[in-house]
Amino acid sequence: CSEFTYNPRLWPRDMLRTDFLHLSDCFNAQKSTVRVPDIDPKYKIAVLASKQDHCLFDLLHRWQEGRLPVDIHCVISNHDRPVDNHVMRFLKRHEIPYHYLPTTSGNKREQEILELIEGTDFVVLARYMQVMSESFLKSYGKDIINIHHGLLPSFKGGSPSRQAFNAGVKLIGATSHFVTPELDAGPIIEQMG
Structure with missing residues (x-):
């Protein structure tokens, strides 16, 4: 398990989603969902x-x-x-x-x-x-x-x-x-x- 602090100014939301979609493709994931606590509902x-x-x-x-x-x-x-x-x-x-x-x-x-x-x-x-x-x-x-x-x-x-x-x-x-x-x-x- 890894932890990091998310800073939306340094890693815009759209880029975050794109990066995680790319990562999920590497694992042949059927679905990829990214939610950021305290930001997303x-x-x-x-x-x-x-x-x-x-x-x-x-x-x-x-x-x-x-x-x-x-x-x-x-x-x-x-x-x-x-x-x-x-x-x-x-x-x-x-x-x-x-x-x-x-x-x-x-x-x-x-x-x-x-x-x-x-x-x-x-x-x-x-x-x-x-x-x-x-x-x-x-x-x-x-x-x-x-x-x-x-x-x-x-x-x-x-x-x-x-x-x-x-x-x-x-x-x-x-x-x-x-x-x-x-x-x-x-x-x-x-x-x-």
């Missing part, structure tokens, strides 16, 4: 979560501490939470909208989700236990990051910890990756064991 994100709160709450806690420099547009869940739930109290205190959209196997509520996430820069799936359809991914057209509770590319889908245990694996962890039409097969961003 924060990313606007939406978070989708299911019943388990720990991943969502960890994300919200990091955001509150300033370790996640984004604006949280809303939280969407397919499981309702009691008003006195710690996540609900946090969201209310920080004025982050919460949307409860119960799903069934026949209705994933994708059109409603698309309407709620309109205008966001990307979406985070924080233990959202629904598979997003290819048409949803195409309609949204931006990055979606999944926080998978297992070490990919092994142990895809549900119950990865049980899969790892049954396989005799001694280390379990989590993977953040970009969502693609193939379940848990997108490019890996980071892993923690």
Whole structure:
């Protein structure tokens, strides 16, 4: 990891973007995005979560501490939470909208989700236990990051910890990756064991 101080007078924004595009070409990157904290606006994100709160709450806690420099547009869940739930109290205190959209196997509520996430820069799936359809991914057209509770590319889908245990694996962890039409097969961003 390297750090430097950015001076826009010495390295104009357009030149910075051009230089980073050239660098990304050297690595055959599919996409290159340059954002400068304190100069560029924060990313606007939406978070989708299911019943388990720990991943969502960890994300919200990091955001509150300033370790996640984004604006949280809303939280969407397919499981309702009691008003006195710690996540609900946090969201209310920080004025982050919460949307409860119960799903069934026949209705994933994708059109409603698309309407709620309109205008966001990307979406985070924080233990959202629904598979997003290819048409949803195409309609949204931006990055979606999944926080998978297992070490990919092994142990895809549900119950990865049980899969790892049954396989005799001694280390379990989590993977953040970009969502693609193939379940848990997108490019890996980071892993923690």
